[in-house]
Amino acid sequence: MRTRLPLLALAAALAAGSALRADEGMWTFDNLPVAKMKAAYGFAPDQAWLDHVRLSAIHFGGGSGSFISADGLVLTNHHVGRSSVQLLSDRLKKDFIKDGFLATSRDQELKVPGLELRTLVSMENVTDRVAKAVKPGLSEAEAQKARREELARIQKEVREKTGLSPDVVRLYQGGETWIYAYKRHTDVRLVMAPEMQVAFFGGDPDNFTYPRHNLDFTLFRVYEDGKPYHPAHHLTWTSTGVKAGDLTFVVGHPGSTERLATFAQMLHAGEFSLPRRIKAMERQRESLLAYGSLSPENRRQVNSLIFGLENSIKASTGYVSGLRDRSAMDRIRKDEEELKAKVAADPGSDAKGSWSAIEKALEAQKALFEESQFANARSGAMLGSTLLGQALTLVRLADEAGLPAEKRLDEYKDANLDAVKRRLLNERPFFPALETAQFAFGLKEAAAGAPPAYIKAILDGRTPEAAAKAAVEGSKLADPAVRKALLEGGRKAVEASTDPMIRMARILDAPNREFRKRMEAINAVIAEHGARIAKARFKAYGKTVYPDATLTLRLAYGPVAGYPANGTLIQPFTTFGGMFDRAAGWGPEAEHGAWALPKRWMEKRAALDMDTPFVFAHAVDIIGGNSGSPVVDRKGELVGLIFDGNIESLPGHFFYDGRANRGISVDARAILAALDKVYEAKEIVKEIRGK
Amino acid sequence: MRTRLPLLALAAALAAGSALRADEGMWTFDNLPVAKMKAAYGFAPDQAWLDHVRLSAIHFGGGSGSFISADGLVLTNHHVGRSSVQLLSDRLKKDFIKDGFLATSRDQELKVPGLELRTLVSMENVTDRVAKAVKPGLSEAEAQKARREELARIQKEVREKTGLSPDVVRLYQGGETWIYAYKRHTDVRLVMAPEMQVAFFGGDPDNFTYPRHNLDFTLFRVYEDGKPYHPAHHLTWTSTGVKAGDLTFVVGHPGSTERLATFAQMLHAGEFSLPRRIKAMERQRESLLAYGSLSPENRRQVNSLIFGLENSIKASTGYVSGLRDRSAMDRIRKDEEELKAKVAADPGSDAKGSWSAIEKALEAQKALFEESQFANARSGAMLGSTLLGQALTLVRLADEAGLPAEKRLDEYKDANLDAVKRRLLNERPFFPALETAQFAFGLKEAAAGAPPAYIKAILDGRTPEAAAKAAVEGSKLADPAVRKALLEGGRKAVEASTDPMIRMARILDAPNREFRKRMEAINAVIAEHGARIAKARFKAYGKTVYPDATLTLRLAYGPVAGYPANGTLIQPFTTFGGMFDRAAGWGPEAEHGAWALPKRWMEKRAALDMDTPFVFAHAVDIIGGNSGSPVVDRKGELVGLIFDGNIESLPGHFFYDGRANRGISVDARAILAALDKVYEAKEIVKEIRGK
Incomplete structure (x- = not known):
């Protein structure tokens, strides 16, 4: 079992739960059955x-x-x-x-x-207190700000009173808000x-x-x-x-x-996103196996990567088989129909159009995925290259540092900045041949069919293999000291850099930003309507279900x-x-x-x-x-x-x-x-x- | 694993095999790949x-x-x-x-x-010799007789020359005929x-x-x-x-x-006969479990029966799952299409209409099954009662003994008569309460819905339970000596008998004979057309496949x-x-x-x-x-x-x-x-x- 399932990039708020069955349930400590x-x-x-x-x-x-x-x-x-x-x-x-x-x-x-490590010392339901912080007559933006400020105030109180670390915990897709306070070790x-x-x-x-x-x-x-x-x-x-x-x-x-995902979201996962991901992972495994077959040392380098892939493939295949289980899916659809009927009968509900809004958003997500998949960073790497991922971080850090907080990308906001820098400077084993192979694989995938302009710009007329080789050999970023110097040198140092990975990162920066913006807009729709459905479900079933x-x-x-x-x-x-x-x-x-x-x-x-x-x-x-x-x-x-x-x-x-x-x-x-x-x-x- | 699969009462000759795959094959010793x-x-x-x-x-x-x-x-x-x-x-x-x-x-x-026990000492392919025994100009009936006589002649020769026991073995649904000679121990x-x-x-x-x-x-x-x-x-x-x-x-x-069954036959098994049989066995298991729950001794009596049922259920469920495996069934259909094309292109083949003839026969079988299922004897019992099964044997033996050999039912022909009598006189443990429960279950199944006239006659206005109880209590057939006396007393003794099981057997005798006749006619069609398809397949693929x-x-x-x-x-x-x-x-x-x-x-x-x-x-x-x-x-x-x-x-x-x-x-x-x-x-x- 993996420690955590990195499954599906669906946005946060999803639709609410189905009736209680058998010993089902991951119950919160305040609400056992x-x-x-x-x-x-x-x-x-x-x-x-x-x-x-x-x-x-x-x-x-x-x-x-x-x-x-x-x-x-x-x-x-x-x-x-x-x-x-x-x-x-x-x-x-x-x-x-x-x-x-x-x-x-x-x-x-x-x-x-x-x-x-952390132990959970106290849990406080602050739903009402946060709700009360929103005075009548505020706009939605002002209300959000009021809620955020109230939560910050509560967290500060907890910190000062107890010395504990307070986390905001949203249950039932926002139906309840809690402060969980941890002792840190x-x-x-x-x-x-x-x-x-x-x-x-x-x-x-x-x-x-x-x-x-x-x-x-x-x-x-x-x-x-x-x-x-x-x-x-x-x-x-x-x-x-x-x-x-x-x-x-x-x-x-x-x-x-x-x-609590909608039926349409499960169908999307079972018929589109998961099968696609499985195929991509299978191709990547092939490529790693080929690299590993060259020598025992090669094999050692890729063992844990292959291993991780095989597990993800097995897990994803298991999910797909569940999502194709007709009796389970029929039950899910039936539960959804039941909730839809309740919503339809409730004049106060704003969730009436939410299921179809999510369906439309999923269609848009599908289209955008086709267009954007190779401009996305994944687990620190871009197009299979960890160096390219680090280069993008350096380019971004240089740019974002000059922006006001609210205009920055999430991971470059003050609270997250330390973690980004730490990851950037981390020392990790680096194998140039493996990096080249992985990058070449990523570029090859991206170059197949009709590659977008940014991929053409990166390839610059070369084969994926040649482009990858040149970039890995030409880059100095594998040296943590070089990354440190660029980080500390700031915008000027990065702009002056002729490192091939930095140059490529500059090409990818703009399309990546654009795709992120569009994806976030789609996810916001899914989140908004997911929250509406969740609210309706919480209203209908309350805490008879678990979050x-x-x-x-x-x-x-x-x-x-x-x-x-x-x-x-x-x-x-x-x-x-x-x-x-x-x-x-x-x-x-x-x-x-x-x-x-x-x-x-x-x-x-x-x-x-x-x-x-x-x-x-x-x-x-x-x-x-x-x-x-x-x-x-x-x-x-x-x-x-x-x-x-x-x-x-x-x-x-x-x-x-x-x-x-x-x-x-x-x-x-x-x-x-x-x-x-x-x-x-x-x-x-x-x-x-x-x- | 059961020693032998008693699966599907399809008639003997079925359609021919598919192309060779992997280490597939149960090969005869004369024809290894x-x-x-x-x-x-x-x-x-x-x-x-x-x-x-x-x-x-x-x-x-x-x-x-x-x-x-x-x-x-x-x-x-x-x-x-x-x-x-x-x-x-x-x-x-x-x-x-x-x-x-x-x-x-x-x-x-x-x-x-x-x-x-037997060891296989010699195998002889007598296909040609048997074919030559059919002189030109004979009618089909005369030809069959000539073949039968030739086979008897060969068997006699083997017996006399070697002292071995010769069996006629038909491979490839009659494509080849062999004499396998065994030493008996x-x-x-x-x-x-x-x-x-x-x-x-x-x-x-x-x-x-x-x-x-x-x-x-x-x-x-x-x-x-x-x-x-x-x-x-x-x-x-x-x-x-x-x-x-x-x-x-x-x-x-x-x-x-x-x-080598046709696609339609497999579909018939997977969608009709097997699921139906599974359900019947599940009901019977329920009934035996209820009987077994009454006491440890009851449970002991039914253990092996339940056990046999559970195995048949598991096996049949396995068959059904295979017959619903889409890729396997697609392959079978494809193989059949290939053979059909060869047959269509062969002006000499008489199998052109055979697939649809079998399909029609299967439809008839389905209808007849509905009508006749409770008039059939199964593994010696009728309607769940072993006594009733024995009673029918006694009634039949009395009648059939007076008929010329060719008019008798198969199991009462001279060659089989000894085995029938031996089975009838066998001493087996007999548990009246279990016999009653099994018979009551059989009658209840038969009485459900709109029971046929012969079931009404057996019930004679009583509930299934009452009818079963009265018959089992009133019958003396559980005593082997009583059966022996009736057997030896012949027609006269059986006709004079007022044993309730004998009376019931007389009621079932006529419908059972009628249904058998109709079922045999249907099976003859399936056999005939199965043999035509087999012949076509043997012509197309010969012994590249196994029988x-x-x-x-x-x-x-x-x-x-x-x-x-x-x-x-x-x-x-x-x-x-x-x-x-x-x-x-x-x-x-x-x-x-x-x-x-x-x-x-x-x-x-x-x-x-x-x-x-x-x-x-x-x-x-x-x-x-x-x-x-x-x-x-x-x-x-x-x-x-x-x-x-x-x-x-x-x-x-x-x-x-x-x-x-x-x-x-x-x-x-x-x-x-x-x-x-x-x-x-x-x-x-x-x-x-x-x-």
Whole structure:
């Protein structure tokens, strides 16, 4: 599972939810379906239970985690902590990804530069206060300003009164506005990481699937003033574990869902944007595979890129299959018809034309996409080139610095400027041949058919390969010192630069700005009408439904349960024995060693009880961002660690189908057994056991 | 996997095959695709190899088996040998099904009453000889008679010359006629059977699926003159086993396929007959579950019935899903269009109107089905009642005995009469309450809507429940002695009988005869036009294709290989460790103990190497009837034992899709390890190893 789903660039506000089903729901802590839970399980959490798990939970960037000891030990997924493990490996010239890491004493724990964790200390519903800030008779622009100012005022109050970091959280597409106040932890140290081969056993083939056998956990520790931090709350480790049928709770930060998108938006995603993206990714993978086939070193450079692509392809394919599930789509259309009827019958609703307005906007988006796709920056790169992406940032910084704040592009406003500069100056491994190959691929894609003028200008009569080669070889931007000098030199330095990437960035600047403006106008229409539909839905159904995921704390619940698939019933638990079965059943060579086990595991095998529950499936409604979420039982004790969903859970981005959608968790018993028997991390085991 | 697929009551002759694909094919021993095999694998069997495996192979009723020692030891599946194990259990008041059986010395081997095995000693193509027997100028009836007489003559010659049993085998829907001559073995003794729980681990949920962990084997021994038989050929046990990618061969008796059915026939099966049958079976299952819920003893009585139903439902659902696979069906339609074009261009072909004639016949079949479904006898029972089935047999025997042979119904002709009488007098466990419930269910189904006159006559104003209860309570036919007396008393005794079942049988006799006649007329049309199409296909493609399965010896081949499913790649091998993983992952209670292991296996676990390859998947084209087939390697050594296909193989009844269709085999290494370490059958291990 990816830590966060970067799916679909649909604008923020989307249409509202459908009726409650099964154990569906990513519930906010102020609004659990208590009656329903009690009816189904004879149990619902009380306030003390909720406070305890909330204050033990950790917001881990795009993922989740939890405190699991009185000395600030933090549990999350290996794949959530992976970038930290990689960063430390790079700095210390080690390979902790491959070899794993264990601090056998606290002074061996390694501080992760830049890593910040947060705990959610308080939540306040400020919807009314913000509404009251809008005095009668104000224009919409004045009203917006009044709301913004009131929110800023509240945040300032919270900061001053509590020292906490307040975030504005909009739920129900703006139906409610909350201030979530976080305690920040900035001294976070790596304590233990298993080998990638066991954390990610089964590799890409097994990703997003079940039965699984992944020890996907990592341990960090929060420090304060140079000493282990003592959190007010932490989760107690289970002494019993769960069994099939047991009720579980997931406490974490689902990233984003689009369950309230209109039928037309889902159709657009399933029939146009996703299939298109899948094809583009498949072409890019081909190109990376070709590059990787040239040498083992080449292959090493592209491994994680290919890997990321393959996962995105698998995930997107899963979404498309959901969006083509006729019974699910019929249900969605039916729910929409029901809401439309309510809106039609409500003389006060302004959403009457909103569905068709969104449909029209989607058509415009489609057309604009064709025109603009190669002038867009994507994950820092442009046309596949990271240098070109950095060049555009330099050109923009020089220009935007001179503009008044309100005229700047969003990412160049004061609040974001630091982050932009930091990213620009970051040191990253740079491989010129790979950069050339990626850029050539991007240019080739752009040059196919009838390329737009700006692409012709960049190519300047050369082949994509020649243009890419010349630009990468001619550019000095790979050197962070050069980027720093240009950044500090400002507009003058950038204008004087003859760096080929800077020259190309100048060509792309204008069309990119124009396309952005047009795309934003379309998105504004979708947002506006999405908000109207959301308002109508909130009016019709209120908080009987849960809001779409917003990467904020939620509670999901449901029992440990197998499910029907592959012609049979899939087992609720896997065991250590199952992992060795698959390792032996495939052999160490298959699929680039996807099912090969680390040496340590083969050696320590006899020390393990093969029947130890390893991974379990449970019927909980989760999504990317929930990675690393603690799974607790009725007592609020830690019984597992979410790390993925099954393949049937992918359409959960759009709708929940409890028949086969399962969250997949490492069993707490497996983590403890591995720490004890394989890694012999006796001190950590004692700490976790609270002894 | 069932030993034989009782699928679809389509008449015999169906339309001819499609072009060769992948490692598709159930090849006759006289016509291997040698060039193709050599091109793909650098290997094709020579005549000595073929003779060796053929003479080692065994025709095991509806399944397959092989000689695996010089002393006549026979290997087949547990589920092929199960009825023998059950029969011996009943006779000896033991439960060898549950507890398993092991003869620790030869004098403990138990003779199975009535079991007959056969080895295929010779095959002769008599197509030309039979054709020559038809002198010019004969009418079609005279020609048929001449052919029949010639075949009888040939069979007599074979019998007299060799002492073998000759079977007439029609391949390519009559394109070729062969005489297959078998050596019969009638003294067959049970040597070893594992516990059902390990032979059928995973129960009904896992049936037809993979990954699997079933020790689905049983050992028999052939005796001659009271001594172990020494076959001229037997398979040598592998000393190496296979690995992923290794070429395997399956030597066995695929039961029946309908790959050459017309597109319309497949549509008829996928859209009408199969869905209807599935629904009927689901209703029947409900009724049996209700009966079983009344007491543990009730449940015991219906377990195997429910089980058989669930398997048929799963299988039929698999067929339907194949028949709704658009790309496969498009291919089938395209192949048919190609053949139609050839037929249209061939002035000599009489098949021009055959496709539409079959379509019309299918429509008639549909209509007749509605009318006649409750007057049909099915697997010995009528309207759910076995007593009523036996009563009809008694009524018919009395009537038919007086008729000349050519006027009798097929099953009452001299050659079949003995079998009918034997079945009638068989002693079987009889449960009056279950009989009543089943009969009541059958009558209720028949009485729904607008019941035909014969059903009204049977009900005679009573409810289905009351009618069933009265008939079962009033009938004496459950007593074999009563049936015997009626049989021996002949027409007079039967006519004098006032048994309520006999009375009901008299009511059903006439409509059943009428419907049969009409159905046979329709089937004759389908057969006639199917044969014309087959002839056209044989003319167009000859023996470049393989004939549909006919429960005669065939060779299939292909590599050990995983396949894509469930979002990932499925492993080519499972191991003993995987079985314990699933036992622990489910626990012994789940699904009526489907994944519970026998005590012996839990106790002997430590003696086993968990990495022992247990079951493997290989891309071979097999079907029901192949159960128990030996799997051999290039050397002709025994490496495995076919016991099932994966869920993706079910549509193989209609077409072969090599991407995911896999045969599933017990690994020879697992059988040997289990015999050695779990059952400690040291003598058998030595014998198998040839020591």
